[in-house]
Amino acid sequence: MAAYDDLNVKRIFIVGIASVVVTAVTALAVQVLYYYLDDMQKARTSENSSYTRQNNALNSQIAEITEPQGVNAETGNLTIPIENAMSIIISESEAREKSDSDET
Numbered sequence: 001m002a003a004y005d006d007l008n009v010k011r012i013f014i015v016g017i018a019s020v021v022v023t024a025v026t027a028l029a030v031q032v033l034y035y036y037l038d039d040m041q042k043a044r045t046s047e048n049s050s051y052t053r054q055n056n057a058l059n060s061q062i063a064e065i066t067e068p069q070g071v072n073a074e075t076g077n078l079t080i081p082i083e084n085a086m087s088i089i090i091s092e093s094e095a096r097e098k099s100d101s102d103e104t
Contacts, residue, residue: 065082072079080088 067079067081069080
């Protein structure tokens with residue numbers, strides 16, 4: 001009489017474990033596929049991007065540091081090209097080093 005009420009616990013256990021494994025593998029495969037497609041989309045987007053706003057800001061900054069010598073009308077500051085400023089600083093530094101070595 002009890003034979004009809006017995007469950008095949010071994011088969012239920014195997015099917016349950018197999019279901020968990022298949023579900024986990026499927027979830028990981030979907031995650032890997034998602035990140036792969038996301039990276040591809042980001043790469044494609046960056047290839048097709050134009051940086052007009054950043055390039056305009058960069059060009060205006062380059063224009064500011066390379067503008068000819070003169071007085072800025074807005075601030076009243078003297079402006080010189082950056083190359084000239086660097087050579088002035090270098091020559092002043094060399095002159096200071098020479099005067100410091102002559103004093104000792």
